[in-house]
Amino acid sequence: MNCKCESHPGGDGPRDYIQVEDGRRWVADSKTQWLAAQAIRHLNGAGREDEAYYAHAVALLREQEDAADALVRLAHQTVGDPTLRWNLLHLLGDAGNASSAGYLVEAAIERLPERSREGCEGPFDTELLNRTMAVHAIAAIATREREVAGQLLRIVEANPERAVLVEAVKAAADAGLQDRVRELLPQEHHWMLDLKRVNHQQVQADPGRKDEVDGRFRPPAQDAARQVPQACGFTRKE
Numbered sequence: 001m002n003c004k005c006e007s008h009p010g011g012d013g014p015r016d017y018i019q020v021e022d023g024r025r026w027v028a029d030s031k032t033q034w035l036a037a038q039a040i041r042h043l044n045g046a047g048r049e050d051e052a053y054y055a056h057a058v059a060l061l062r063e064q065e066d067a068a069d070a071l072v073r074l075a076h077q078t079v080g081d082p083t084l085r086w087n088l089l090h091l092l093g094d095a096g097n098a099s100s101a102g103y104l105v106e107a108a109i110e111r112l113p114e115r116s117r118e119g120c121e122g123p124f125d126t127e128l129l130n131r132t133m134a135v136h137a138i139a140a141i142a143t144r145e146r147e148v149a150g151q152l153l154r155i156v157e158a159n160p161e162r163a164v165l166v167e168a169v170k171a172a173a174d175a176g177l178q179d180r181v182r183e184l185l186p187q188e189h190h191w192m193l194d195l196k197r198v199n200h201q202q203v204q205a206d207p208g209r210k211d212e213v214d215g216r217f218r219p220p221a222q223d224a225a226r227q228v229p230q231a232c233g234f235t236r237k238e
Contacts, residue, residue, distance in 0.1 A: 032070040035061050039095070040087045061095035068096045072103045082126040086133050093137030101138055101151040108134035108168070109158040131164045139171035149175035156184045166192050 039057035042050040061067040075088040089107065092100050108131050116122040135155060142149040152175065155168040169192040172181045178193060185192065 030070070032061065032064045032067050033074070035064070035067075036071060036074065036088070036091060039091050040084075043087060043090065058091070058094045061091075068092070068100045071096060072100055075103070075107070082123075082130055086126075086130050089130060089133040089137050093133075093140035096137065096141055098141065098145045098148050101141060101148045104134045104138045104141075105151050105154050107131065108138070108155050108164055109160045112161055128161065128163055131161065132167045135164060135167040135171055139174065142171075142175055149177060153177060153180055153184060156181055159186075165189070166195070169193060170195060170197075 035057050039054055039061065042054035042057060045053070061071075064070075071088055071092050075085055075092065078084045078088060089104070092104065096104075110131065112127050112131065113123040115124045135152070138148060138151050138155075142152070149172065152168050152172040156165065156172060159165060160168075169181055169185065169189075172178075173193060182190065182193060
């Protein structure tokens, strides 16, 4: 992650701000912003304790009356930093509420930049991740506030980029809205309702062979004659 969240003021240690990609600093000037900075810091942490610290920060954010609105404002302010915005969208899913849903819908169906030749790290791809994260954030809120699930239908109806639409269809179906989704989807997109989630351990790749021959690579047998690399003019057989 390119955003850097720090937690302790003063001295040479970490401070209470997030370093934004273009060099600006998002200063935590309220309790809610400070908690958001801590949550994002631990969301990106790799330590064993980071998951628990993140959950604790989220729990504290849910107790703040202004948390949802503050996170939406921060997401608006960081629109030029897709990495930080992704983190805020993720946090909105965990700490937001029904009042956040309108913003998340707009974030999901927002027009994407033109595709470029920059590979998987171009503006199109990074913004696509933000669109799909907005969908997942709505789905996460809907697990706590059931009425929010209907907002997923607004995304389906908007018919956004296919990757975003697929995530919206899956999330709406998981919320029990398959029939409404079927009504809104064009016939050529009904296959999206048949997509399934499975554990990766249950997935088996078809080897593509019709016989029972084991086509995997195997190293030469130990007793096979083979040349070892030549060094200093000396060559021998094993």
